[in-house]
Amino acid sequence: MFNVTHARHLQIIQMLRGHDHVPARTLADHFGVEIRTIQRDITQLAAHGIAIESLPGVKGGYRLAGEDPIHPLTFDSEQALRLYVLGLLDHNADHTGEDRLPAAGVSQSVREVMRRINTRFHFDTADWYWRGKGSGHLAVxxxxxxxxxxxxxxxxxKDGRQETSVLKPLGMVWKGGEWHMVAAPPNAAPARYRLNLIDRVRPTDLSFPYPEGFSVRAWWDEAMEEFGKGDTRVELAVAATARDELLRLSLKKNSEVVLHDDGGASIVLYVDRWDWLIPLVASYGPDVTVIGPDDLRQATATHLATALAAYGPPPAPAPPQPARPAEDDSRLRANYGRAPEEQPQ
Known part of the structure; x- marks a missing residue:
């Protein structure tokens, strides 16, 4: 039996492809569903790797991101698009790259293209937001x-130098509003390269065998788990007003969280360096405080004191001016006895 939800997903994408943007209310009325249903549909499509941007405001809605990683020629094919929204690109499945493609009516070429897309493009929706930053290199x-x-x-x-490298591009990842390329230098392990730090790109005439069983998502998840880990123990005291928001941040597997009866929490992080935590903690004001280490606690206090000093004491109020009497003729006297309308132009 044809899945009604998948069919609606297909039609949503077709509507977005044909318009600059489509309001959520228009989509809901078109399909005869609640706006909450459309919002869930958009979330599911984004989780499957389709770049859909939300536009705020009364005249807002949804639109396809300007630099979708999937080549337009692929998604102009109704067959390939239908395979996509029917669950081909299930990023919640295992990372082996094996696709659950229906056998009937699917050519081997389409299967191969969709398999590559599935394993080589990933949308990391943790800390999800859109900056709308594009890159002229993305098509290449x-x-x-x-x-x-x-x-x-x-x-x-990182130190501002320019380097030239020959790389084997293995995949692309959208994370926190920016594109990253996962690529491997010759005879070296893969690494990530932010596109906004790449100045020039030139395709070579060299091809390479893609590593068997490699999944960009699996590699990225592991890289993000290891990124920033270290032996420095940081303990934060979190008030109830900030607990839910802080716990939505991407904590590591070795982080420790203790929930308190008053709604607050204690969070312990193990990081390689703590300086990046200063502006984060300071942004929560009194709702998040550093328990340790002492160096971080003192640095945060200095940061807050410096910010407070930048405002300085409030300016003294201006002394009240005596009211002029109703018969005040100072303006007339300043005009040498002539009324304002008599002044030369």
């Missing part, structure tokens, strides 16, 4: 990823 990188073509790139390092 997308083609290289799908065709196993090596790239020569010029990119900036």
């Amino acid at each position: 990188l997308r083609t290289a990823v799908l065709t196993d073509t090596a790239l020569e790139i010029v990119h900036r390092t």
Whole structure:
């Protein structure tokens, strides 16, 4: 039996492809469902890798992101699009890259294209938000990823230097409003490269065998779990007013959380360095305080004191001016006895 939800997903994407944006109310009325249903549909489509941007406001709604990682020629095919929304790209499945494709009516070429898309493009929806930042390199990188073509790139390092590297592009990841390329130098392990730090890209005439069984999502999840881990223990005291929001942040598996009866919480993190926590903690004001280490606690206090000092004492109120009597003729006297309308132009 044809799945009604999947059919609605297909039609939603077709409507978004044909308009600059479509209001949520328009979609709900078209399908005869509640707006909450449309919101769930959009969330499911985004989780499956379709880049849909939310537009706030009365005239807002939804639109396809300007730089969808999937080549338009692929999704202009009704057959490929239908395979997509019928659950082909199930990012909640295992990471082996094995697709549950229906056998009837699906060509081997379509199967291969969709398999590559499934394993090589990933939307990390943790801390989900959209910055709308594009990259002029995305079309070239997308083609290289799908065709196993090596790239020569010029990119900036953390200390501002430019480096030229030859890389094997393995996939693309959208994280926190920015694109990242997962790529491997020759005879080296994969690494991530932020697209906004890549200055130039040139496809080479070299091809490479894609590593068997490699999944970008599996690699990315592991990389994000290890990123920032260390031996420095940080303990935070969180008030009830900030607990839910803070717990929505991406905590590591070795983080420790203790919930208190008053609605607050204690959170212990193990990080490689703590300086990045200063603005985060400060943004919560008195709702999040540092228990330790002492260096972080003192640095946060200094940060807050410096911010407070930047405002300085409030300006003294201006002394009250005596009211002029009703018969005050000072304006007339300043005009040498002539009324304002008599002044020369």
